Amino acid sequence: MAFLEVMGIYKNFGKTEVLKGIDFSLEKGEVLAIIGSSGSGKTTLLRCLNFLETPDSGCITLNKEVLFDGRQYKNMREDEIRKKRLHFGLVFQSFNLFPQYTALQNVKLAAELMIKDERKEIVAAKAQWTAALEEVNQEAQNLLIRVGLEDKMHNYPWELSGGQQQRVAIVRALSMKPDILCFDEPTSALDPELTGEVLKVIKGLKSSDRTMIVVTHEMEFAKNVADKVIFMANGVIEEEGTPEQVFEHPKSPLTQAFLNKSFESI
Amino acid sequence: MGFTQVTLDLLISFKENCTIFAATLLFALPLGLLISMGSMNKFFPLRWVTKTFVWIIRGTPLMLQLFIVFYVPGIMFNAPMRDRMLATLIAFIINYACYFSEIYRGGIESIAQGQYEAGQVLGMTKAQIFFKVILLQVIKRIVPPMGNEIITLVKDTSLARIIAVGEILFAAERYAGRGLIWPMFYIGVYFLLFCGGLTLLFNYVEKKLDYFRG
Numbered sequence: 001m002a003f004l005e006v007m008g009i010y011k012n013f014g015k016t017e018v019l020k021g022i023d024f025s026l027e028k029g030e031v032l033a034i035i036g037s038s039g040s041g042k043t044t045l046l047r048c049l050n051f052l053e054t055p056d057s058g059c060i061t062l063n064k065e066v067l068f069d070g071r072q073y074k075n076m077r078e079d080e081i082r083k084k085r086l087h088f089g090l091v092f093q094s095f096n097l098f099p100q101y102t103a104l105q106n107v108k109l110a111a112e113l114m115i116k117d118e119r120k121e122i123v124a125a126k127a128q129w130t131a132a133l134e135e136v137n138q139e140a141q142n143l144l145i146r147v148g149l150e151d152k153m154h155n156y157p158w159e160l161s162g163g164q165q166q167r168v169a170i171v172r173a174l175s176m177k178p179d180i181l182c183f184d185e186p187t188s189a190l191d192p193e194l195t196g197e198v199l200k201v202i203k204g205l206k207s208s209d210r211t212m213i214v215v216t217h218e219m220e221f222a223k224n225v226a227d228k229v230i231f232m233a234n235g236v237i238e239e240e241g242t243p244e245q246v247f248e249h250p251k252s253p254l255t256q257a258f259l260n261k262s263f264e265s266i
Numbered sequence: 267m268g269f270t271q272v273t274l275d276l277l278i279s280f281k282e283n284c285t286i287f288a289a290t291l292l293f294a295l296p297l298g299l300l301i302s303m304g305s306m307n308k309f310f311p312l313r314w315v316t317k318t319f320v321w322i323i324r325g326t327p328l329m330l331q332l333f334i335v336f337y338v339p340g341i342m343f344n345a346p347m348r349d350r351m352l353a354t355l356i357a358f359i360i361n362y363a364c365y366f367s368e369i370y371r372g373g374i375e376s377i378a379q380g381q382y383e384a385g386q387v388l389g390m391t392k393a394q395i396f397f398k399v400i401l402l403q404v405i406k407r408i409v410p411p412m413g414n415e416i417i418t419l420v421k422d423t424s425l426a427r428i429i430a431v432g433e434i435l436f437a438a439e440r441y442a443g444r445g446l447i448w449p450m451f452y453i454g455v456y457f458l459l460f461c462g463g464l465t466l467l468f469n470y471v472e473k474k475l476d477y478f479r480g
Contacts, residue, residue, distance in 0.1 A: 050387050051386075052383055052386065052387065078391075078392070079391075082389050082390075082391065083389070085386070085387060085389060086389040088387070089387065090387040092380060092383070092384065094380055096378075096380035096381060096383065096384035097384075098381065098384070098399050099403065099478045099479060099480025100402045100403060100406075100477075100478040100480070101478075109388075109390075109398065110385075110388035110389060110390055113390060113394050113398065114389065117391070117394075156477065156478050156479075157478075157479075157480070158478065158479040158480065172388070173387070173388075175388075176388055176389060
């Protein structure tokens with residue numbers, strides 16, 4: 001069984017069928033790029049994985065643990081969902097940093113709240129508490145340094161460029177140590193000259209134990225960084241395979257048409 | 267009557283205005299939050315009832331509401347309202363809570379959905395998202411309209427005169443009745459100073475929240 005198994009995901013918004021039976025699997029350490037035109041359901045799929053949307057039916061299994069099962073979902077309690085969604089991290093197209101916190105505080109906030117929440121009962125463990133918070137702080141700083149933001153740690157989001165904000169958002173998503181890190185068109189809101197720095201960071205995150213799913217319009221990036229590419233059209237997976245298969249030898253006429261348009265020179 | 271004597275006399279009456287002001291804020295600020303939760307509720311009947319209530323209160327003059335609270339219990343239920351101040355406070359608190367509720371609602375609804383979602387995908391609870399992420403952004407956005415409304419409240423306190431609460435306008439009118447006209451105009455200074463102080467306070471709060479944008 002693969003690390004991530006997604007089976008039969010359906011999702012309607014009212015009468016519009018957005019996802020019409022999505023199946024795919026992903027191995028640990030792989031990078032999956034999802035491409036396709038707007039409205040093909042890429043973002044909705046990503047939001048389903050992160051529990052921001054509830055699929056109408058289907059099943060999501062990660063590391064043999066069933067995270068979502070359309071037949072039982074209604075009985076799931078809120079804190080259960082909260083635990084399950086932590087297996088995934090999500091980087092948004094529009095960053096969604098918290099404006100009232102500095103870059104460092106943005107990265108630390110969720111982890112700090114988690115520690116405080118978990119250890120509220122154990123007052124005796126105060127020392128342990130402080131140690132855990134210090135660890136979070138150290139780790140957050142290390143991550144920010146790693147993406148080249150050591151002198152922007154104490155700046156507020158409005159003081160940062162779009163590229164810097166997105167790098168903070170990536171680090172923030174990493175701070176909760178998700179099993180799978182998802183990106184929803186991470187560079188679509190950026191000026192062209194800032195796209196590169198963010199893509200470089202994402203590429204730099206690739207490692208044997210980090211699994212990533214990237215919804216993107218950056219074809220070069222998908223080609224060079226992904227291990228696996230999915231092309232979506234009209235709510236189904238039209239084609240999937242290695243970058244070479246999908247980009248060099250696309251079988252479906254829809255994929256061919258999409259790629260021709262994407263690489264068309266003006 | 268000398269100037270100093272009138273000034274002190276009016277100051278004592280102005281204490282009534284201050285009481286109305288402070289008590290209204292104290293109760294209407296939290297009550298407004300409750301009402302705003304009703305008007306944003308997913309449960310349709312509750313939302314409808316709340317919105318209708320807000321429409322009635324905001325759609326009728328505060329002066330009329332004062333009359334109703336003060337006279338209707340006596341006329342209709344044979345239980346005359348004896349305490350004029352109590353009647354004033356009931357009318358003011360309900361009236362201002364409705365206005366505040368709309369300011370809260372506007373503030374809360376103006377926060378982008380992405381802020382909630384960012385908190386959710388980081389595993390934060392609903393309460394954590396509201397208190398740690400949303401609330402301060404809402405406060406920053408509602409300071410200017412709140413300031414406006416609170417300054418209006420200062421001047422509205424003189425409406426209590428209509429049911430003969432001994433506030434500053436009432437006191438000035440008593441002088442006028444005895445042929446002393448200038449206190450009638452002089453009371454403007456009290457309101458001006460009070461509102462001036464509030465303006466400085468709101469400027470200070472706005473400046474304090476200036477460190478972030480969004």
